[in-house]
Amino acid sequence: MNRLGIHSIKELALSSVEMLRKEFGVLGEEINQHANGIDYSRILDVYIPSSRSFGKSQILSHHYTNRKEVELLLSEILDDVCFRLHMHQVVASPDKRKWEELRT
Incomplete structure (x- = not known):
């Protein structure tokens, strides 16, 4: 632009x-x-997601290397996800995979 x-x-x-x-x-x-404030998008349709998942994405302001900062950041993300699970009355179970299995 x-x-x-x-x-x-x-x-x-x-x-x-x-x-x-x-x-x-x-x-x-x-x-x-x-x-110009014109939008012809349909907003009447009800959106039903194909899967029921709860996540949290976040844009970080810098590259974190301090362990305490990373722990605080993850704790805040976890609090947000747990709150949304609670609000939707969803019970979650822990992922039993090992860290090495989750790496891409």
């Missing part, structure tokens, strides 16, 4: 749909519509 001189949502909303379509293909028009 910067290369096209677009630095804000307002500039994107005011951009030529033809230019965006040329640059991004069919998504160019949709990008412009979203910038």
Whole structure:
């Protein structure tokens, strides 16, 4: 977007749909519509996940090497997952595999 001189949502909303379509293909028009607050996505459909799993992804600010920091981070992630399990009244069992079996 910067290369096209677009630095804000307002500039994107005011951009030529033809230019965006040329640059991004069919998504160019949709990008412009979203910038203008237009979204034709269907939201009436009920989403039912194919599997019932609970996880937590997190973007880390840096490479952690301090064991105490890693333990605190994992503890916070575990607290979040456990809370969501509790809210959904789900009982979990521990994974019995060894660490070496989990490595990719």
